[in-house]
Amino acid sequence: MSDLTYELIGQRLKTARELSGLTQSQVANYLGIRRENISYYENGTRPIDTITLSKLADLYGYSLTYFLKSEKEEDISSLSVAFRTEELSNEDLKVLAWAKRFARNLSSIKQLLEE
Template sequence: MDIGSKIRKSRVDAKLTQEQAAEALGISRQTISNWENEKSYPDIVSVLKMSDLYRVSLDYLLKGESSMSSYMDYLDESTNQVKSRRRLSALIVVLSYLTIWTLAILWFWFSPDETGKAMVYALGVIWIIIPLTTFILSLLIGEMDLWGRCKWFASIAFGIMYMLLAYMSFSLANNIATGKVNEPNWTLLLVGTVISLLGIGVGHLISILKK
């Protein structure tokens, strides 16, 4: 039995119409029809969703006669594409944060000294922009499940970077002015980590609700 016939049989056995299946999978009815008639193939993510929706095993959907070989080749390619997209998404998240973090440091050291600059930097950058950036990017990490179970450790990295932001600006300026080396503010490590954990948690919850 080919992949299209298996998809159709699984849907019918689950007592679902094409419209109902399409709505549950978040795709169009025409896409379901194309899969069942083998005008196009589902990617690995869609196969996993159909396995859950139709209550059939992946072995049933993916294993079979020699006519399935072309689909398996397609699925291998599709899986590699999904992995590539996830790696690209992870890279974009990391580079986005590092760019904003670096610009914040450069602004502190190289912007003109003006009255109230320290207050603007403290309130605008350290307590608004960076925490908001941390939360949003952490939410994306949780929603896209970047790095799998290891995604929760990203919160520690965010916490460290948040602490270093303050240390590389106010603390370093104070060290230079006084000639003394002060320790980083470890409280900021905790604050940054908690903000990131909240973002990842919300994103993870969103991904669960979408299923």
Template sequence: MQLVEAFGRVVRAARERQKLTQSQLAELAGLHWTAVSHIERGTRPAHLVTLESISTGLGVSLSKLIQRAEALQASENSNTD
């Protein structure tokens, strides 16, 4: 699993825990909902400023989201070895 995909899964999980729609998160982050969709699906790399906006919208530090994504990536990759 690529880090960008793992990051998207982490963002989706955090958004769903907070019972937010993609549109609601996008509004909180000052983004278009399609940007949130692309990030969650890992289909388009995002700029650091966009990732920071997502983390602000979620109320979770960017470093925490990245740590979670790295842990997920490591876990998924070790299961496929």
């Protein structure tokens, strides 16, 4: 079992961002921070607070635990949505994050009801 490090969290953040089709600049604008901070998080050179990590998890369509577990799970489910990323506004990104969080919550409720 490997230890959870900022580098591991950063690698997962970068992969999730790239799979979402977003640039570091778009994510930074969405969060209201400098693009360099996104790079620092993704490189694991700076710690990321849980509020920011939670916002990124929502935006990318992943659960927060995906980024915080020391071992990568084989079947990590993310929510994929097709869109053109170069034309997205910050408001569009907020709606996208909300929709992904809502869909993940519905999926969790469904799983609970099936148990």
